Amino acid sequence: MDPVQQAKDICLRLLTARPRTRVELGQALARKGVEDDVAERVLSRLDEVGLVDDAAFAEVWVRSRHNFQGLSRRALAVELRRKGVAEESAAEALANVDSEAEEERARLLVRKRLRSLGDADEATKVRKLVGMLARKGYSEGLAYRVVKDEVRTSLLDETF
Known part of the structure; x- marks a missing residue:
């Protein structure tokens, strides 16, 4: 089979599953042993027709x-x-994710997870929730602020 056609088939098969970046496709072609010049030709053509953006x-x-x-x-x-x-x-x-959207998403995550923590003490809740937000890449300051607010609000809700 023609190496260009083979490289094109590999890329199209990968793009059928989900969108991919040019670098991802290039790495996949390299793993399959496609020569660099053939890979570059195929990737350039996919760029031209808008399949890789x-x-x-x-x-x-x-x-x-x-x-x-x-x-x-x-x-x-x-x-x-x-x-x-x-x-x-x-x-x-x-840029589409501004600070407000990021904080609101963090609050939603904390509220959802807070329900599953049940009767755990406040310190345990704070530790687990801050850890969850940290694993998702939120800054320590934002994580602590959001968690403290949401835990305090949930404690107030429980008393009424």
Whole structure:
């Protein structure tokens, strides 16, 4: 089989599963033993026809991972960098998640998790909730502030 056609087939198969960045496709082609010049030709052609668009990928990735996984801007920036998205494209996509949206998402995550912590004492709740937010990339200051507010609010709700 023609190496260009083979490389194109690999890329199209990967793109059928989910959108991917140019770097991800390049890495997949390298793992399959596709020569660099063939990979570059195929990737350039996919760019030209709009099947590979790192800026669009970054926007969709950020929206999805922030809304459904609750990841912070910092965690999203790390993921985009790992996927090979250019800094400029990543910054534009991350600009859609402002501080207010990030804090509101953190509050929603804490409220949801707080319900499952039941009768745990306040210190345990704070430790577990701050840890959860830290794993999702939220800053320590934001995590503590949000958790303290939400734990205090839940304690007040329990007394009434």
